[in-house]
Amino acid sequence: MSQWTESDVLDFLFTQKFIELMPLCEMFNGRSLITLYRMCKTQSGQTFTFLDDDLKSTYKTKLPFGIYVRFVSAVEQTLATQTPRPVKKPSIKNVPPAPHEEASPQIVYDYAPLISSEPFDL
DSSP: OTTOOHHHHHHHHHHTTOGGGTTTTTTOOHHHHHHHHHHHHHSHHHHHHHHHHHHHHHHSOOOOHHHHHHHHHHHHHHHHHSOOOOOOOOOOOOOOOOOOOOOOTTSOOOOSOOOOSSOOOO
16 A cells, blocks of 8 residues: 555545545545554544545535544555565575686687777767
8 A cells, every 4th residue: 555656546545435535635645545544543533523624625525424434444454454565685695606717728818998989879
């Protein structure tokens, strides 16, 4: 959910039938939605009142309390069921170095950098 785009958030709200919340979350990405969810969890009454007042003043509609409760529940369930991406930890292994090969006297090794007076093609 934290990687969701604005479109993903609106799709989630539409699919879960949280149509009333869509105008308020129009510019939300996944992280913004999680922040709103945390506000709902820690300051439930204040957040509900804020969202309801915002809907009333801006969109002349109200937020049904049932929608608010279902929203909190749906986000909580989505966060709980998402499998975190495994973090690939670098492994440090004790690997012996490759065997050293002697330079062949028959092969000419040229380590000088090639220098050109021509300008670079960009």
